[in-house]
Amino acid sequence: MRFLKSIYHFFLAWVGALLYGFPSRKIFVLGVTGTKGKSTTLELINAILQSSGKKTALISSIRFKIADDTTKNTSGMSMPGRFALQRFLRKAVRAGCQYALVEVTSQGILQHRHRFIDFDAALFTNLHPEHIEAHGSFENYRAAKVSFFEDVAERSGKSPKRFFINEADKSAQYFSAVADEAKVIYFSRESFIRKELAGGAEVMGDWIASDFNLENAAAASAFAESQGISWEKIQQTFQEFRGVPGRLEYVRRDPFAIIIDYAHTPDSLEKVYQRIKQNLSGRNKMFCVLGAAGGGRDKWKRPAMGKIAADYCDGVIVTNEDPYDEPPDEIINEVAGGFSGAYDSEKEFIKITDRREAIRKAISMARKGDAVILTGKGSEDWIHVARGKKIPWNEKKVVEETLNGISE
Numbered sequence: 001m002r003f004l005k006s007i008y009h010f011f012l013a014w015v016g017a018l019l020y021g022f023p024s025r026k027i028f029v030l031g032v033t034g035t036k037g038k039s040t041t042l043e044l045i046n047a048i049l050q051s052s053g054k055k056t057a058l059i060s061s062i063r064f065k066i067a068d069d070t071t072k073n074t075s076g077m078s079m080p081g082r083f084a085l086q087r088f089l090r091k092a093v094r095a096g097c098q099y100a101l102v103e104v105t106s107q108g109i110l111q112h113r114h115r116f117i118d119f120d121a122a123l124f125t126n127l128h129p130e131h132i133e134a135h136g137s138f139e140n141y142r143a144a145k146v147s148f149f150e151d152v153a154e155r156s157g158k159s160p161k162r163f164f165i166n167e168a169d170k171s172a173q174y175f176s177a178v179a180d181e182a183k184v185i186y187f188s189r190e191s192f193i194r195k196e197l198a199g200g201a202e203v204m205g206d207w208i209a210s211d212f213n214l215e216n217a218a219a220a221s222a223f224a225e226s227q228g229i230s231w232e233k234i235q236q237t238f239q240e241f242r243g244v245p246g247r248l249e250y251v252r253r254d255p256f257a258i259i260i261d262y263a264h265t266p267d268s269l270e271k272v273y274q275r276i277k278q279n280l281s282g283r284n285k286m287f288c289v290l291g292a293a294g295g296g297r298d299k300w301k302r303p304a305m306g307k308i309a310a311d312y313c314d315g316v317i318v319t320n321e322d323p324y325d326e327p328p329d330e331i332i333n334e335v336a337g338g339f340s341g342a343y344d345s346e347k348e349f350i351k352i353t354d355r356r357e358a359i360r361k362a363i364s365m366a367r368k369g370d371a372v373i374l375t376g377k378g379s380e381d382w383i384h385v386a387r388g389k390k391i392p393w394n395e396k397k398v399v400e401e402t403l404n405g406i407s408e
Contacts, residue, residue: 246378306338
């Protein structure tokens with residue numbers, strides 16, 4: 001059955017390319033893959049190219065953009081079906097775009113959504129355990145990501161092709177092994193700081209002063225320089241960049257900070273907490289609201305994320321996120337299972353199913369100089385519940401409404 005499904009998706013990918021006239025042959029196409037940082041890296045590259053006078057198209061988990069027209073991605077898919085991708089590329093060509101920037105996911109790769117797209121370049125950000133249930137193992141997940149690089153190397157009709165690889169990632173060797181070594185450009189957070197920032201990120205603003213955004217900036221810089229864009233132009237763009245909605249986004253800073261982030265893996269969550277904690281004075285506290293996705297997705301992450309929250313936060317509120325067909329309280333209890341062994345009497349561990357109420361509670365606990373961190377939803381527009389239903393959701397708007405209600 002799996003083999004037949006693969007043939008079906010492959011055939012649809014070919015039909016889509018044929019129907020829209022193989023548009024990727026007429027535009028520079030960059031595919032960005034990895035576990036984290038794909039959307040931010042794409043947005044950074046887009047900003048650099050635009051500031052250099054280039055006309056761009058972009059498709060990611062955040063938005064669809066063709067030239068000056070942009071719409072929010074509410075499809076729930078970072079990499080839409082093959083017809084949608086080919087239609088997007090043809091529209092980009094007709095709009096006169098010079099670059100098409102595409103987020104490439106492991107699920108999209110398994111369904112051959114990248115097939116019959118002639119990529120000029122492929123970029124690998126990093127790899128961490130995710131979608132393990134869907135792929136069967138981390139090794140299978142990695143193999144799916146690597147196969148994208150392999151397809152670009154062997155099947156793309158473009159020449160020359162470029163491969164950008166985060167050399168600091170433990171899986172880098174797997175990606176470089178399938179790419180033509182002469183066409184590989186390596187980047188890393190460390191080399192970015194050392195060679196281009198001369199030892200400090202402060203000149204770039206708040207958004208870049210974290211390990212993961214330094215990594216994203218390093219990737220964007222490596223690609224931009226390969227396109228002949230000067231470091232001065234890159235630096236100027238980074239200084240003007242205001243971050244990505246729902247990614248370490250400050251809703252307010254005073255009298256206490258409220259930050260929204262999409263972090264939905266243990267590694268991402270820990271890095272967000274580390275980044276915020278660096279900004280707090282010794283006595284100020286962190287109050288953290290988090291949950292975990294249902295639908296059988298990566299259940300192993302739930303207690304792991306609960307433990308990280310217990311380790312870093314002074315107050316933890318576990319709440320609903322996207323339960324799909326699973327009972328929300330069961331997911332919450334599994335996340336809270338990570339609290340085991342956290343016996344600090346000064347910390348508070350609370351379970352509140354209603355996400356709006358959980359946010360209200362966290363805000364009510366904060367005092368001057370503290371930080372309230374809301375993770376898991378980012379800039380998403382829906383909470384996915386049972387039987388395929390969706391509840392409209394806007395985390396930032398909920399925060400603003402809560403603050404207005406408190407002030408009245």
